[in-house]
Amino acid sequence: MSKKCEMFLSGVVEGFYGRPWTMSQRKELFTREQRWGLNAYLYAPKDDYKHRMYWRDLYSLEEAEQLMTLISAARERSVEFIYAISPGLDITFSNPKELTALKRKLSQVCGFGCRSFALLFDDIETEMCPADKEAFSSFAEAQVSVTNELFLHLEEPHTFLFCPTDYCAAFCTPSVPLSAYLNTVGEKLNAGIDILWTGPKVVSQDISVASIEEVSAVLRRPPVIWDNIHANDYDPQRLFLGPFKNRPTELIPKLRGVLTNPNCEFELNFVAIHTLASWCSYRQKDVSMDGDDQGSDYNPHEALRLALSDWLVEFGRADQPDGAGGGRSKRDEEPMQTDGYAPGPKDNPLYTAEPLTLDDLTLLSELFYLPYEHGATAVLMLQELHCLRREDSERGKEEWRRRAGKFDDMCGAVVQMFNRLSNVPNRIILYDLYNYICDIKSGVTMAKAYVKTLGGQTPHPALALTDDPEPWGFRGGLSGEFQRMLPSHGIRDLFRSPPATRVYTIRPCTPKDQPEVLKIFKEMQIETQQKVELVGDRLVEGHVTPSQNCSLILDDAAGVCGYAFALSDAKTAMTKAQYPETMLQDFPSVVAIQIHSRVPDHSTAERLIEQMLSALRDSGSKGVFSEFRSNDRRMYDFLKTLDVFQVLKVDGLPTNLVIMGTKL
Numbered sequence: 001m002s003k004k005c006e007m008f009l010s011g012v013v014e015g016f017y018g019r020p021w022t023m024s025q026r027k028e029l030f031t032r033e034q035r036w037g038l039n040a041y042l043y044a045p046k047d048d049y050k051h052r053m054y055w056r057d058l059y060s061l062e063e064a065e066q067l068m069t070l071i072s073a074a075r076e077r078s079v080e081f082i083y084a085i086s087p088g089l090d091i092t093f094s095n096p097k098e099l100t101a102l103k104r105k106l107s108q109v110c111g112f113g114c115r116s117f118a119l120l121f122d123d124i125e126t127e128m129c130p131a132d133k134e135a136f137s138s139f140a141e142a143q144v145s146v147t148n149e150l151f152l153h154l155e156e157p158h159t160f161l162f163c164p165t166d167y168c169a170a171f172c173t174p175s176v177p178l179s180a181y182l183n184t185v186g187e188k189l190n191a192g193i194d195i196l197w198t199g200p201k202v203v204s205q206d207i208s209v210a211s212i213e214e215v216s217a218v219l220r221r222p223p224v225i226w227d228n229i230h231a232n233d234y235d236p237q238r239l240f241l242g243p244f245k246n247r248p249t250e251l252i253p254k255l256r257g258v259l260t261n262p263n264c265e266f267e268l269n270f271v272a273i274h275t276l277a278s279w280c281s282y283r284q285k286d287v288s289m290d291g292d293d294q295g296s297d298y299n300p301h302e303a304l305r306l307a308l309s310d311w312l313v314e315f316g317r318a319d320q321p322d323g324a325g326g327g328r329s330k331r332d333e334e335p336m337q338t339d340g341y342a343p344g345p346k347d348n349p350l351y352t353a354e355p356l357t358l359d360d361l362t363l364l365s366e367l368f369y370l371p372y373e374h375g376a377t378a379v380l381m382l383q384e385l386h387c388l389r390r391e392d393s394e395r396g397k398e399e400w401r402r403r404a405g406k407f408d409d410m411c412g413a414v415v416q417m418f419n420r421l422s423n424v425p426n427r428i429i430l431y432d433l434y435n436y437i438c439d440i441k442s443g444v445t446m447a448k449a450y451v452k453t454l455g456g457q458t459p460h461p462a463l464a465l466t467d468d469p470e471p472w473g474f475r476g477g478l479s480g481e482f483q484r485m486l487p488s489h490g491i492r493d494l495f496r497s498p499p500a501t502r503v504y505t506i507r508p509c510t511p512k513d514q515p516e517v518l519k520i521f522k523e524m525q526i527e528t529q530q531k532v533e534l535v536g537d538r539l540v541e542g543h544v545t546p547s548q549n550c551s552l553i554l555d556d557a558a559g560v561c562g563y564a565f566a567l568s569d570a571k572t573a574m575t576k577a578q579y580p581e582t583m584l585q586d587f588p589s590v591v592a593i594q595i596h597s598r599v600p601d602h603s604t605a606e607r608l609i610e611q612m613l614s615a616l617r618d619s620g621s622k623g624v625f626s627e628f629r630s631n632d633r634r635m636y637d638f639l640k641t642l643d644v645f646q647v648l649k650v651d652g653l654p655t656n657l658v659i660m661g662t663k664l
């Protein structure tokens with residue numbers, strides 16, 4: 001790794017699509033970052049004209065003044081302001097005028113007092129124009145050449161970031177280690193430039209240490225994580241109020257930094273940024289000799305609790321900056337509409353607003369948790385509804401009624417939370433939240449009415465589930481309709497059939513399973529579209545008989561959903577000297593595994609593999625390898641997360657083949 005010891009960059013990237021934040025929101029962000037110990041802000045709003053679409057245009061006097069004020073506000077709060085430009089939509093890399101335009105633009109921003117820069121090439125066409133094809137041997141060469149030039153032009157800024165076009169493992173072909181694009185970037189990008197990386201996917205559920213070691217080796221430097229865990233610009237119904245999670249703190253010393261690209265709505269990022277700051281605080285604790293920290297690690301639940309307690313205070317504030325949002329300012333706090341009015345004994349009493357509680361905020365966060373996970377209460381509500389719907393014969397009986405009552409109470413708590421939220425003094429936060437809480441209130445109200453109907457009661461006509469419902473009875477618009485027609489619809493609805501109610505079985509394979517096994521095998525082949533001859537394929541296709549106890553099937557309610565076949569002496573199935581003797585000495589056995597994509601939880605597949613490894617161990621084998629088509633990402637990523645299998649470096653393999661192995 002070429003980098004000298006650097007400050008760990010921690011903070012926020014404003015890098016989402018949609019309405020950019022306002023200058024005063026950004027200033028408020030710097031205040032919060034300083035308060036919570038974060039140190040960086042990357043300015044990269046996708047829909048800001050002069051950041052991306054009109055990247056060549058210089059800022060006007062008025063804009064210049066605003067940016068200057070913003071940059072100095074960041075400095076006052078000890079936040080490093082990193083200005084990013086995204087020229088990738090239409091730049092001609094080989095045209096010297098384009099480089100001049102970029103230099104002119106960044107020099108202008110340098111004149112505003114900015115000293116840190118970034119060049120972003122995410123989300124663009126990868127096909128080069130004819131002129132660039134003549135001038136550069138690859139897209140990576142073109143980007144690297146322009147980026148290196150700019151870096152030198154700006155006199156090698158201390159912080160200069162580059163966002164590759166393949167910015168996550170899922171985009172790399174055939175794989176991270178074998179990606180020609182990333183290898184060129186790693187080799188040729190000036191060592192003083194840092195590289196942004198979003199993890200295994202654009203929105204990564206987990207970021208493992210192994211995955212970062214893998215990409216760092218290719219990039220020849222530790223990456224800066226651009227974390228999309230809280231980004232919500234891809235779905236207007238989703239919002240993420242869960243804690244920063246599934247990134248072990250052991251990552252910290254292996255990274256150059258972490259910047260979170262959070263929810264579009266500024267005020268709804270309190271939890272996202274607060275919990276990221278808690279996570280980052282473990283970088284100091286790592287080196288501290290303070291006995292208190294011994295054995296403690298970042299705990300997402302605890303971090304969430306702390307964030308929500310602080311956020312609760314914000315909800316109670318009526319003195320919003322700029323007096324925006326129609327909230328009550330300090331001056332007119334007393335008296336209010338009650339001035340001169342007191343209801344008589346027989347009149348309606350005055351409306352009294354109940355204050356928001358920490359429980360309300362916890363519930364809110366659990367309903368809008370994380371991209372791959374609902375919070376505990378949300379899961380419970382889905383499970384309850386699932387059971388109430390299924391247990392037809394039980395309706396009317398005591399136990400069913402008890403459960404229906406419980407579900408009704410949970411829906412009631414959501415409505416109560418909505419009511420309290422709509423009364424909070426801080427109208428700015430409320431207005432950012434409004435669409436989401438309205439949507440969930442509607443959702444649970446419909447579900448509540450449905451359970452009433454199941455129990456034989458008649459709900460309010462507005463909520464009736466008839467064939468002529470009000471429009472809120474069929475939600476989601478055109479996009480929702482498209483979604484429901486796609487084959488992938490429902491795959492991630494693990495909440496609709498919650499994991500707890502799914503039952504999987506592992507059993508020996510019988511000849512009757514062969515058609516189902518082949519179906520899964522063929523699906524994978526179609527998905528990966530790669531022709532490589534694998535020893536494992538011969539086991540799956542039945543050309544070679546697996547060793548004793550080494551053919552296992554995974555079943556779910558719908559039938560076969562996975563398999564594992566192994567042979568303790570792989571050599572007996574090889575038609576030629578396919579793999580080197582040295583590899584076969586350490587890893588004499590072969591296993592072929594596939595899990596259908598409809599199986600959402602890793603733990604079941606993990607059990608299947610463990611059972612197989614134990615059968616091989618019993619047969620006296622020392623080690624086992626498994627072959628993967630390099631774009632069979634699902635299985636490859638899965639085995640990596642298990643941390644049992646490692647990628648084996650085998651000379652002379654075809655580039656579209658990856659071998660993973662484990663000692664037994």
Ligand code: GDL
Pocket residue numbers: 015016017046122123163167198202226228231232233234261
């Ligand atoms: C992306 C975009 C980002 C967007 C995010 C979530 C990167 C590097 N780029 O791919 O602008 O907000 O997805 O939709 O993440």
